[in-house]
Amino acid sequence: MTVLLIALGAAVGAPLRYLTDRAVQSRRGSAFPWGTLLVNVVGSLLLGVLVGWPAGPAVSALLGTGFCGALTTYSTFSYETLRLSTGGHRLLALANVLGSVAAGLAAATAGYAVARTLIG
């Protein structure tokens, strides 16, 4: 059952990352990877809420391990940083690293705190 819930969450999360990335890129023509930053921050926020709540095993499997896990990505983040760096955008690469880690951590902290406060 857990396996099925993880699979279901991932089957939605991974395509949603792709579609979000496309939508963001079609609106912003910049070299900075806003789309990946957005999915990573939103996924970190949601996972923070789930952990702070705390969600039961079924909801954690579906939304946490499955959806948030597949929506967010470290591989895309690291590859984009590499390409920015080797493509002459050293400053953007650094901004991507610092911005992603700071925003992801802030989002996880905010999600956790909000869930704790609301459910208490």
Place this chain on the structure above:
Amino acid sequence: MPEPFEPRTDPDVDLGVPADRSELTTRPATVLAAIAAGGVLGALARAGLQHAVPHPPTGFGWATFTINTSGCLLIGVLMAVLGHLDGGPPLARPFLGVGVLGGFTTFSTYAVDVQQAIVAGTPGTALAYLAATLLGALVAVALGDAVTAGLLRRAAR
């Protein structure tokens, strides 16, 4: 032999690459299904590793660290191979890159693990995990890309 590497920044989808731009209009269902299927496989592999090597909130998340660094090594390898093949088979990037590796690696678990280590009163572990994952991932992706590209160049000569 010239290097046919694409000027791609985003391995998920890069609208600067013509094939990426058109793939969702030519066959949207196939592309999205390939991404979903790959994402399911990657997520299940991640869940299996995390289940096999659990860690307390005060401990170093070795499973997720290994998942993220190995996934970054593999995206470097994959994109170098696909770049060498002029993009490769049309569904290779959506299935393997966006799906399997995107679903395997995770930023949310990374961020929440760091946050949980801070909440648990072990900021040293939090900082070590934060920095080790970041450095490990960046070294891994650079290594995967450089070694693969180098090997392919040598093989092509």
